[in-house]
Amino acid sequence: GKRVFLQDGDALVYPFPKLVEVLHYLNQKFPNLDRIAAYATAQDILRRSQDELRSLRELKLDILYLGVESGDDEVLQRVNKGVNYQQMVEAGEKTKEAGITLSVTVLLGLGGVEGSQRHSLETARILTDIDPDYAGALTVTLIPGTPLYEQARQGDFHPISPFQSLEELKIIVENSSFTDCFFSSMHASNYQAVRGRLPQDRERMIGQLEYVLKQ
Numbered sequence: 440g441k442r443v444f445l446q447d448g449d450a451l452v453y454p455f456p457k458l459v460e461v462l463h464y465l466n467q468k469f470p471n472l473d474r475i476a477a478y479a480t481a482q483d484i485l486r487r488s489q490d491e492l493r494s495l496r497e498l499k500l501d502i503l504y505l506g507v508e509s510g511d512d513e514v515l516q517r518v519n520k521g522v523n524y525q526q527m528v529e530a531g532e533k534t535k536e537a538g539i540t541l542s543v544t545v546l547l548g549l550g551g552v553e554g555s556q557r558h559s560l561e562t563a564r565i566l567t568d569i570d571p572d573y574a575g576a577l578t579v580t581l582i583p584g585t586p587l588y589e590q591a592r593q594g595d596f597h598p599i600s601p602f603q604s605l606e607e608l609k610i611i612v613e614n615s616s617f618t619d620c621f622f623s624s625m626h627a628s629n630y631q632a633v634r635g636r637l638p639q640d641r642e643r644m645i646g647q648l649e650y651v652l653k654q
Contacts, residue, residue: 440469440471440472441469441471441472441473441474442472442473442474442475442476443465443469443472443474443475443476444475444476444477445461445475445476445477445478448478449477449478449479449480449483450477450478450479451477451478451479451480451483451484451487451503452480452483455487455491458495459494459495459498462475462495462498462499462500463498465499466498466499472499473499473501474499474501474502475498475499475500475501476500476501476502476503476504477500477502477503477504478503478504478505478506479503479504479505479534480505480506480521480522481505481521481522481526481527481529481530482521482522482526484503484505484530484533484534485522485526485529485530485533487533489533489536489537492533492534492536492537492539493537493538495537495539496537496538496539500539501539501540502539502540502541502542502572503534503539503540503541503542504542504543504544505527505530505531505534505541505542505543505544505571506543506544507527507543507544507545507562507565507566507569508520508544508545508546508549509545509546509549509550509558509561509562509565510524510545510558510560510561510562510563510564510565510566511524511550511554511557511558511561511562512524512561513554513557514549514550514554514558514561518549518587519586524561524565527565527569528565528568528569531543531568531569531570531571532569535570540572540573541569541571541572541573542571542572542573542574542575543566543569543571543573543574543575544574544575544576544577545562545566545574545575545576545577545611546576546577546578546579547576547577547578547579547599547604547607547608547611547629548578548579548598548599548603548604548607549579551596551597551598551599552597552598552599552603553597555599555603555606555607556610558607559606559607559610559611559614560610560614562611563610563611563613563614563615564614566611566615566617566620567614567615567616567617570617570618570620571617571620572619572620572621573620573621573622573623574615574617574620574621574622574623574637575622575623575624575625575626576608576611576622576623576624576626576629577624577626577628577629578604578626578628578629578630579598579628580628581598601630602630602652604629604630605630605631605648605651605652606652608624608629608631608633608648609645609648609649609652612633612637612641612644612645612648613641613645615637616638617637617638619636619637620636620637621634621635621636621637622634622635622636622637622644623635631647631648631651633647633648
């Protein structure tokens, strides 16, 4: 009863008074509660006032998980993300200013083969600008019935190979600049798992990726 996750979608979309009610209820039912966590979109973070976010933090909403996906505005527009680079940076800053821990996720391969280099470098840039507490990398998985799957089937989107995915991951680790971030690619969608604190473990993580890429 020390940690609660508000499953399963974007909990921050819930009307503010009702969300406050939920957090009060959890604090009441779990007196020893340390932390409440939730997914959030940049849109919903931005529409909350700073006072509202601080109020949620006082009720132990201590960490938000934000899907950044890419730092490339062209990619974000193509996948209908609904926000651009600058708006996501603003959402990250707003979260941290409220004292809420921020964990972000990026998607390897979202730029396809042709946009791989730009997607990787722009993603490293947005991670630097957001400077989150935690960052995770996943690899795009094409799911039948989705627009991206159809684009790939029609030849309009060319998925990257497993080794290209590792190249993207290496570029992101090499070019991101953090104050103190726990970075991980420990997810079933990835082809190689690396984890560590950045910048402290950068050389070790790059070395692990280079070892695999040379095979």
